[in-house]
Amino acid sequence: MLIKQGRYSGYLRPLAYLIDLAIILLFAVQFKFELLDYLNYAILISIGWLVLSIKSKFYEIYRFTKVVRIISLSFLQAALFILLVFAFFGFFEELSRPASRILIYSVKVLVVILAVKLSIFYLLKRYRKRLGGNYRRTVIVGKTIRTDKLLDFFQHNQEYGYQCKAVFDLQNESTSLEKCFEFVLTEGIDELYCSITSLTDEQIEQLKDFADNNLKVLKFLPDNKEIYSRRMKMEYYGYLPILSLRDIPIEDPLNQFVKRMFDIILSLIVIIGLLSWLSPILALLIRLESKGPVFFRQKRNGLDYKEFYCYKYRSMRENPEAHIHQVRKNDVRITKIGKFLRKTSIDELPQFINVLFGEMSVVGPRPHMVSHTHMYAERIDKFMVRHFVKPGITGLAQTSGYRGEVETENDIINRVKYDIFYLENWSLLLDVKIVFQTVFNALKGEDKAY
CATH class of the missing domain: 3.40.50.2300 (Response regulator)
Known part of the structure; x- marks a missing residue:
């Protein structure tokens, strides 16, 4: 006998569709279309919104979904919606409106939709907890x-x-x-x-x-x-189900494009806006205190274990151990200006050049010296997994307290755990969060920044 299942949440998603479409069409009144033009806009944009939302999985929000996931989906849907609206006005030239007006309309719509979406999400949580409903x-x-x-x-x-x-x-x-x-x-x-x-x-x-x-x-x-x-990926070879050991979001072509654009834009901002005038000043201070090059380059292992030269401002006196031993606390090799550079993480800024060249990413697992990489690869389980993605200037492990010198084996084990979590759960929003956390930590000062 069939027993009816209690799908009491079945109306929430259709309701969400209706609310969002109502917001889109209500704000469109500001364009002052003729009635026929308004109906044309309403039909085409509504169909477009529904198709895009299905493709982006914008409405696949469940009671266990994290807020970060909701915001991430909203950013993707926002980009698609803005393109959709501009495409409409581009196709119907007789309805053309100023680009700034279209953009303001799109942003207002998306901000209100996100606010409503988050409000419903949190209200349902309170409703379940306080009143015991929707369970x-x-x-x-x-x-x-x-x-x-x-x-x-x-x-x-x-x-x-x-x-x-x-x-x-x-x-x-x-x-x-x-x-x-x-x-x-x-x-x-x-x-x-x-x-x-x-x-x-x-x-x-x-x-x-x-x-x-x-x-x-x-x-x-x-x-x-x-x-x-593990977080595994299910694929089908014909009708035969196959489980992949892990699903790496960055391997998706669209995600690769988004992450690469984020890297290029941020690296250009830093190189043009900061390094262009900061480098000559630091070059003078570095050369006044000790002889040697302004920039220090060192071989590191990157994507697919390939070696590349990683750039930094030189913070130590030239010494034969630079490529063998990690910097230790109160290391005598560090210069006075070098101590300041390392404490503030300014010495890492030239790595934005590596990012621009595509050898590194702004966010990712931190690359180690080649000698240390070989050592850890033999001793630490799953260490090599980090090389499925490009190394980063900063990473989730670094913002979680595992940066700098590896004092115990537990340090590198936890670093690997955070790196694997990052590559299996990547999102643009996570990258942005890590960047802000890195800047905050640098301004606050960190104990292991030496």
């Missing part, structure tokens, strides 16, 4: 460390709107899948969360059949095998 009834099948953590999550994060009604431990002789199924149907359960480790292949098939026949959402918790804890 999903769940059960957990199996009892392991992971299911205990999931139960704890449901109980202590009420704003997500999950109410766990029961946990079925199949290792207990008094519990069976039949009793679980009966409970699910009787209590109107919406979602079943199952531990793979606690189930046999036969039980998994039973659960799948039950969920399909009764319109229930079935989800599995990864078992204790490390591979299932």
Whole structure:
């Protein structure tokens, strides 16, 4: 017998579509179209908005979606919408309006849509937590460390709107899948969360059949095998499902283009606006204190483990250990001006030249000396994963407290963990956040900046 599932949130997405389209068309009144022209605009822009939003997944927001994800999707949708509006006025030349007016209209629309989207998102969270509405009834099948953590999550994060009604431990002789199924149907359960480790292949098939026949959402918790804890990508070779070990967002051509544009624009701003006048001043100060070149270059490993020369302002006296040993606290090799440059991270600014040449990115895993890279590659698990993307002037590991000298093996292990998280969860918004955090840390001063 089919049991109707409690999809009480089914009206939220259509409502979101209607609200956003209403905002778009309401603000379009300012163009003072004739009635027929307004209808033409309304139809074409509405269709365009819906097509673009489906393509960009703008409305694929769930109760567990992070705010960063919402803002990231909004930026993408904003860029597409601005192009759409300009394309409309470009095609219908007789309706032409000043470019500044079109841009102001687009920005106002997008700001209001984002404000409404975030307001609804937070209001729903408060509604679930304070009033207990908009919730999903769940059960957990199996009892392991992971299911205990999931139960704890449901109980202590009420704003997500999950109410766990029961946990079925199949290792207990008094519990069976039949009793679980009966409970699910009787209590109107919406979602079943199952531990793979606690189930046999036969039980998994039973659960799948039950969920399909009764319109229930079935989800599995990864078992204790490390591979299932990763963020994997599902692909199909014909009808054969294939799991990729990890999905790297930067490998997407559009994301590569966006990140490269971000790198070029920011590097040009720094090179033209800062290095053009700062370099002669620093060159004089560096040469007055010690002999040698103004710039220091050192081989580092970059994308796909390829070597390149990384540039910095010289902060040490010339010495034979420069390419072998890392800088240590109170290192006698550092000059007075060099100490200031390193403390403020100004010595890293010439690396924007590497960024412009495409050897580095503004944000990414920090590159190490070639000798250290070889050493860590042999000693540290997954160290080589960092070379799937371009190295960066700054990175998530550096803004999270793991910059500078590697004092213990734990430092490099945690640095690798943050770097892997970054490459698996990249977004333009994350890059912007890391850049601002880096500037803030430099102004505040860091203990390990020596």
